[in-house]
Amino acid sequence: MTTPFTVEVFQNEYLAHGHGEVHAVVTVRGAYDPAGLPGQRGPVELAEVILLDCSGSMGNPRTKIVEMRRAAAAAVDALPDGTWFAIVRGSGIAEAVYPAGRELVRADERTRAAAKERIGRVDADGGTAIGRWLTRARELMATRPDAIHHAILLTDGRNGERAAEFDEAVAACVGRFQCDCRGVGADWRVDELRRVATALLGTVDAVRRPQDLATDFQSMINNATNRAVDRVSLRVWTPRNATVRFLRQVAPFVTDLTGIATRVDELTVDYPTGAWGSESRDYHLCVTVPPRTDDMEMLAAQVGVVVSGQVRCRERVRAVWTSDIDLSTRIAPEVGPYTGQVELAQAIQEGLQARRDGDEATATIKLGRSAQLARQSGNEGTYRLLQHVVDIEDASAGTVRLKRNVDTIDEMVLDTRSTRTVRVNR
Missing domain, CATH: 1.20.120.1690 (Four Helix Bundle (Hemerythrin (Met), subunit A))
Incomplete structure (x- = not known):
């Protein structure tokens, strides 16, 4: 079977005698068409939930909620026909703006117009409970279990929930959907949104001016709806007595995946990377192996891409001990x-x-x-x-x-x- 993924490993495999830390940059490329994957019937199913902060502070200045409405409407316009979506009004609770029930609705000319009409009527009132907004998104996503799930979360303030409640809500959403987080104004906390974005494999950014929200929302929708395969993982196998010290995504942005690994067996772990389209990402892998004091070569790790439980491609990471200082002190230009x-x-x-x-x-x-x-x-x-x-x-x-x-x-x-x-x- 031809795979739309490729994997390349870049490293200086040479180690000085007595050393046992192996570094490699793993480049993964995906080449997917959103119209469908090889062997797949029809286009992929996409689900989008837009979480809008409508707390009282969004009305001061009024520009924030006005521009938020415009941005949400622009995001709805950017949804491709057939995308399942919902708009949620976030305050101290999470209320469905459109549709009114507990399920998502398919995007078409009629539903987009209805959603924008409802968005135009949202106002600012109440507090901020980000964990409850995320919980509502998770419940809505669950109604389309086979879709690729993505959410946008916008806030201008600090979360008002107890830390334990917030942490529990975020943990319950891990693996259920990805979430891109945006803060507008200067009264929200970067660490709170970074916590959400890191756990849910999304991005976090500060929007300098409310007038910039619409363009940013459209960009996030376009990126999300151009993904064609979900639940992609990197699988790392290491031999006995070797361990993964860390695995970080390093391009297009830095995020540490080490803490979210799931163990497959005694020697193998999977690192979730979320949904993919036609794109390329780089990962920095560090593996510790037992140091040697002789000229010896060993397989330090194997790295593969896992889609739907199947390993689609795999490359090797080597460790070669040498007494040649010129070889062992080289720094790989990619690392x-x-x-x-x-x-x-x-x-x-x-x-x-x-x-x-x-x-x-x-x-x-x-x-x-x-x-x-x-x-x-x-x-x-x-x-x-x-x-x-x-x-x-x-x-x-x-x-x-x-x-x-x-x-x-x-x-x-x-x-x-x-x-x-x-x-x-x-």
């Missing part, structure tokens, strides 16, 4: 830059947290290192965002000064976009 970009994301987040805590010394060191790494990796987008928060005196040395007057939204945009990476050219 080194991503290591720096992961450090970049961590340094930005730690630097911003130190700034919020009033620890200016740590903030200066961390954000200086961020400027240095952004310049080294060619991540010009992140470098420009850093300039809203610090004055960069010498990027190559990591010398910066904290700006005294920084808009909160500039910090939030930098924080949410810290995980975006620059693709390594091959």
Whole structure:
């Protein structure tokens, strides 16, 4: 059977005597047509739930709820015919805006018009209970169990639920649907939305102006509805006495998959990656193996793509011990830059947290290192965002000064976009 997935492994397989840590970048490419997969009858089924924050704060300023309505209407217009969808009004509870019942409705000219009419009447009132919004999305998704499930969540405020209630709701949604999260304004918490997006294999971003919501919503819908296969996993096999230290997606953005692995057997684990279309993603795999002190070669890991329980393709990761220093000290050109970009994301987040805590010394060191790494990796987008928060005196040395007057939204945009990476050219 021909698979629409391909896997490539890039690494320096040579290790110095006494070392036992193997690094590799795994590039996975999918080439799917949303009209249907090989052997599949008809197009795939898609399900979309749009979760709109309609708490009282969305009415101040009024621009937020006006632009939210326009964005939700634009998202509905972008839904392909046949997509199952629902609109949910989020406040202290989660209420169906359209349709009124507990099931999704198919998108067509009539249902899109009806949904937009209902969206135009939503107003701002009540609190914020993100966990309850997610629970309603999960219940709606369950009515179309064979669909590819995706949600958009928009908020402008902090979650008002108890931490345990919120965590329980997020955990119950893992594996049920993917969720892209957006915050508008400067009163929401990046860590709350990042928690949702990470657990539900989505993205998080700060929308600087309410007027930008419509374009962003359309983009998220287009990305979601161009996916054609769901529940794709990376399967990693390691020999006895070897362990996976971590597996991170490193392009197009950084997210750590290590903690969401499920064990298949004693030697094999699966890492869920969500739904795929025609796209390419890079993953950084680190495996620890028993160190050797002689010239020896071993298979450190095998990495494959799993679709519907079937392994579609598989590549090897090797470990070769050598006394040749030139070989063992080489840094694979595909691995080194991503290591720096992961450090970049961590340094930005730690630097911003130190700034919020009033620890200016740590903030200066961390954000200086961020400027240095952004310049080294060619991540010009992140470098420009850093300039809203610090004055960069010498990027190559990591010398910066904290700006005294920084808009909160500039910090939030930098924080949410810290995980975006620059693709390594091959």
